[in-house]
Amino acid sequence: MHTLIITPYFNSVKTLHPNSGGVGILVHGLTMALARKGVTVTVISNENAELVNEPNIVVHRVQRSTEGKTLVENILLSDIELLKKAIQVINKIDIVHVHDTFTAISALCLKSIFPTLPIVSTLYDTVQRRSFNHIGYNTIFFSNLQKKIISSSDITIAISKHMHYEIKEIFHLNNEKIRFIPCGIDENGYNIPNYNTKIKSQVIPSNNYILFIGRLVYEKGVQILLNAAPIFLNRDPSLKIVIAGDGPLKQCYENAVNKSTIRESVLFLGPVSGDKKICLLRGARLVVVPSLYEPLGAIALEAGICKTPVIVSDCGGLSEIIVNGVSGLKVPVADYKALAQAIIKLANSSVLRKKFIVNLYKRIHERYNPDKIAKQMMVIYRALIKNKKR
Known part of the structure; x- marks a missing residue:
């Protein structure tokens, strides 16, 4: 099984940029656990992504070719670069797993170009609840991005039971389109002598x-x-x-x-x-x-x-x-x-x-053990791949 992971951040705790939040650590932990279980993983992320020395993992760093004038522009420009690299490697891929709101363009376009390719998405928050239902331009924009990710995905992963309820309530998903699988933290790297x-x-x-x-x-x-x-x-x-x-x-x-x-x-x-x-x-x-x-x-x-x-x-x-x-x-x-x-x-x-x-x-x-979580994720991957081959 060859999985393509598209993520805005990909780092262990040792290399995580301090302003990147926790998504990079969570995706890194899942990726390492999948590789330990024999899954081949190609990762596409930003220019600061960690390059790991593991036989089953290949990490591609991409960088915006131009700088946008606003946060929204930079997010879209970065996602377009992720998408371009994804198209280059897609022939080897069995399933795509996109992470976080900032991969919406990649998810939407890959589903449009390759309609039989299984896509899984993981959302790490809902913009509507994070903004406490304050309706502003960014809230509307990012909430629409989340709708695009969900509509492009065969399965959406909720990282907590709370998120499972929240996503279903806001985006009106039925039980067949959403699963609860928690995120795990890879303990390797947290031990420091002295x-x-x-x-x-x-x-x-x-x-x-x-x-x-x-x-x-x-x-x-x-x-x-x-x-x-x-x-x-x-x-x-x-x-x-x-x-x-x-x-x-x-x-x-x-x-x-x-x-x-x-x-x-x-x-x-x-x-x-x-x-x-x-x-x-x-x-x-x-x-x-x-x-x-x-x-x-x-x-x-x-x-x-x-x-x-x-x-x-x-x-x-x-x-x-x-x-x-x-x-x-x-x-x-x-x-x-x-x-x-x-x-x-x-x-x-x-x-x-x-x-x-x-x-x-x-x-x-x-x-919250990454190896146990990887097992659960592999069950979903295999089921989607099997269904698409029918």
């Missing part, structure tokens, strides 16, 4: 810090963490808050902190990746994921692999990763008081932290 020594060089004063890693946008909920901070810092002034990431609200958050009583306790690191990201995850007392909207919550999986306990908002895919009181703590969405109390509880209980570390690590290996 990370405690390395982390001291990353301007972190001690391991007594609460960590947020993510895009600094409204839906990631950093404002909830900052609102909770005066409460839990009053109980334990030794705690520090480390915020790693970039985004349109970074300056807003920094300004708010600089004018507040917590300014000496908060450190903004900017975007992080590679060993620095892993060191931060492994060194933290706990990781907080206070999202208002979260289709999966890959950072919770990464924290679990790094054996760091997590507190999450009770929303989306996060609700499925964490069993409250067993593998972590869940708090109501946007409830900063509940978040503060959860941080106080977990930061001050080594017994609870150890319990959550063990149980979350076990849960990830049972439910």
Whole structure:
């Protein structure tokens, strides 16, 4: 079986660009697992894609030939380059798997040119819910792209049960056109020898810090963490808050902190990746994921692999990763008081932290194991290939 994967991002944690989000890591983990199971995989991605040294995997990097004037133009221009490379290699391909909203043109055109070619798509969010139903030009445009991907696909993959419901509700899909298969994180690459020594060089004063890693946008909920901070810092002034990431609200958050009583306790690191990201995850007392909207919550999986306990908002895919009181703590969405109390509880209980570390690590290996996920994906691939040959 020869699978073509088309994705805007393709990187392990070691090479992921800090502003690329988690899609690249998730696609990389799936690809490596498919190759381990004997599937031949051709990957087409952007110019920063990781070139892997595996016999069953070939990675093609493509680059925009011209620079657009807007975000939308650049997305379309990049997708066209992905499509051009896909057409060049398509004769060897049994099935195509497109990932994320930014591959809509590739999906639509490949289905039009090669109508018998099976196409699977994976969506990592829905634009309509991520924008909290705010109707603007970009929301309409990207939502239409998602419609094009779904209409071009034989099967659409939802990465969480929450996403399964969301996609069905918004795009009116029947059960035959959608499957729930979670994403997995490849544990290889997250182990760093002497990370405690390395982390001291990353301007972190001690391991007594609460960590947020993510895009600094409204839906990631950093404002909830900052609102909770005066409460839990009053109980334990030794705690520090480390915020790693970039985004349109970074300056807003920094300004708010600089004018507040917590300014000496908060450190903004900017975007992080590679060993620095892993060191931060492994060194933290706990990781907080206070999202208002979260289709999966890959950072919770990464924290679990790094054996760091997590507190999450009770929303989306996060609700499925964490069993409250067993593998972590869940708090109501946007409830900063509940978040503060959860941080106080977990930061001050080594017994609870150890319990959550063990149980979350076990849960990830049972439910979010890339090799198990690859098996599920191969069942879908084989069924579609068989049906197309009839």
